[in-house]
Amino acid sequence: MKKITIGEASRQSGVKVPTIRYYESIGLLAEPSRSEGNQRAYEQADLRRLAFIRHARELGFEVDAIRTLLTLQDDPHQSCASADAIAKARLVEVEQRIRSLLALKAELETMVEGCGHGRVDHCRVIEVLADHGQCAHTHH
Amino acid sequence: MKKITIGEASRQSGVKVPTIRYYESIGLLAEPSRSEGNQRAYEQADLRRLAFIRHARELGFEVDAIRTLLTLQDDPHQSCASADAIAKARLVEVEQRIRSLLALKAELETMVEGCGHGRVDHCRVIEVLADHGQCAHTHH
DNA sequence: TCTTGCACCTCTAGTCGCTAGAGGATGTAG
DNA sequence: CTACATCCTCTAGCGACTAGAGGTGCAAGA
Numbered sequence: 001m002k003k004i005t006i007g008e009a010s011r012q013s014g015v016k017v018p019t020i021r022y023y024e025s026i027g028l029l030a031e032p033s034r035s036e037g038n039q040r041a042y043e044q045a046d047l048r049r050l051a052f053i054r055h056a057r058e059l060g061f062e063v064d065a066i067r068t069l070l071t072l073q074d075d076p077h078q079s080c081a082s083a084d085a086i087a088k089a090r091l092v093e094v095e096q097r098i099r100s101l102l103a104l105k106a107e108l109e110t111m112v113e114g115c116g117h118g119r120v121d122h123c124r125v126i127e128v129l130a131d132h133g134q135c136a137h138t139h140h
Numbered sequence: 141m142k143k144i145t146i147g148e149a150s151r152q153s154g155v156k157v158p159t160i161r162y163y164e165s166i167g168l169l170a171e172p173s174r175s176e177g178n179q180r181a182y183e184q185a186d187l188r189r190l191a192f193i194r195h196a197r198e199l200g201f202e203v204d205a206i207r208t209l210l211t212l213q214d215d216p217h218q219s220c221a222s223a224d225a226i227a228k229a230r231l232v233e234v235e236q237r238i239r240s241l242l243a244l245k246a247e248l249e250t251m252v253e254g255c256g257h258g259r260v261d262h263c264r265v266i267e268v269l270a271d272h273g274q275c276a277h278t279h280h
Numbered sequence: 281t282c283t284t285g286c287a288c289c290t291c292t293a294g295t296c297g298c299t300a301g302a303g304g305a306t307g308t309a310g
Numbered sequence: 311c312t313a314c315a316t317c318c319t320c321t322a323g324c325g326a327c328t329a330g331a332g333g334t335g336c337a338a339g340a
Contacts, residue, residue: 007316017317022298037306039317048270055272059244063297069269072260080263084255087265091248098241101234104199108231115224123220125227126213129199130192147287157288162327177335179288203326 003033003041013050020050028053028067061090143173143181153190160190168193168207201230 010017023029029049032040052073056066065086072083107128114124150157163169169189172180192213196206205226212223247268254264268274 005317016299018299019297021318026297035306035317037317039306051272052270056269057297059247059269069266072263073266073270076259076261078260080255080258080260080265083260083263083265084252084257087248087252087255091245091252094241094245094248098238098245101238101241105231105234105238107199108227108234112224112227112231115220115227117224118220119216120212120218120220120223121216123212123223125220125223126209129196129209130188130213145287156328158328159326161289166326175335177288179335197326 003035004043004047006040006042009042009047009050012047013054015050015054023050023053026063028063028070059090060094061086065090143175144183144187146180146182149182149187149190152187153194155190155194163190163193166203168203168210199230200234201226205230 004012006017006020009015010020013020015023020029024031029046032042032046035041049070052070053066056069061069068086069083072078072080111125111128114128116122116124120126144152146157146160149155150160153160155163160169164171169186172182172186175181189210192210193206196209201209208226209223212218212220251265251268254268256262256264260266
């Protein structure tokens with residue numbers, strides 16, 4: 001079992017060095033053992049945990065949710081209902097966010113298309129921003 | 141011209157009272173005149189500016205971008221090229237965000253559908269999170 | 281007139297998830 | 311032995327607010 005430095009862990013997991021230390025500080029990652037010279041020495045299990053965290057963060061899970069997911073993972077006999085609930089909640093959030101972004105996209109397109117590239121006093125971008133009534137879509 | 145209190149401005153614009161004060165503190169909103177008792181007294185023009193800011197924020201523009209848009213609005217003889225560029229950049233951002241959220245949605249759906257509601261050791265949610273290789277979509 | 285009670289004031293600190301930088305120790309290659 | 315990269319801890323900063331403490335202003339009812 002050869003030990004892995006934080007830099008190596010960073011390279012292998014794709015999580016930046018300061019971020020790894022940050023995860024340790026907030027208790028997402030356990031404190032690893034240290035070398036003679038007080039440098040962090042990780043093991044394979046830590047790398048797996050880091051990959052888990054990274055993937056979950058990429059999926060937009062909040063740190064608190066990840067904390068729950070990690071404790072679930074640590075105890076495989078538990079029911080996975082909580083994990084399921086967390087994922088479902090996240091799915092609903094993502095769906096809402098997509099809907100609202102699609103509305104925004106439509107509105108931005110109207111703005112940009114309407115812009116005749118002239119002076120500001122006829123600029124559709126500024127106009128639409130100034131008067132929400134001109135906004136074609138009821139996104140908010 | 142009757143004066144408008146900050147609470148009234150908040151109600152009419154939909155921007156919370158502390159947020160209005162915050163916008164003033166960062167220079168998005170000019171310092172309004174004050175009543176005898178040192179309370180902020182807004183005018184119609186301030187309400188229009190607040191509505192502009194609110195709408196722009198809802199469209200996801202950053203405060204710096206809004207600052208630029210506001211100075212453009214204040215000088216109607218300028219070319220609207222900057223406004224156009226800002227809106228276009230935002231459009232590109234929104235489109236990217238939508239694409240990545242759609243990929244996330246697909247992945248979350250796979251996770252949730254695969255969950256047999258049993259124990260954690262067979263939970264697809266946890267599994268997929270733990271092993272990015274199982275992730276069907278190349279969203280990141 | 282007095283008092284109740286809400287809305288207002290300023291100021292500081294906290295939120296989230298990092299990121300940047302200072303100032304110093306350690307580890308490795310030439 | 312000397313560079314130089316990498317590591318360490320610590321504090322502060324980011325964006326865009328939000329929360330709370332501790333105090334003042336103002337309008338309406340008793």
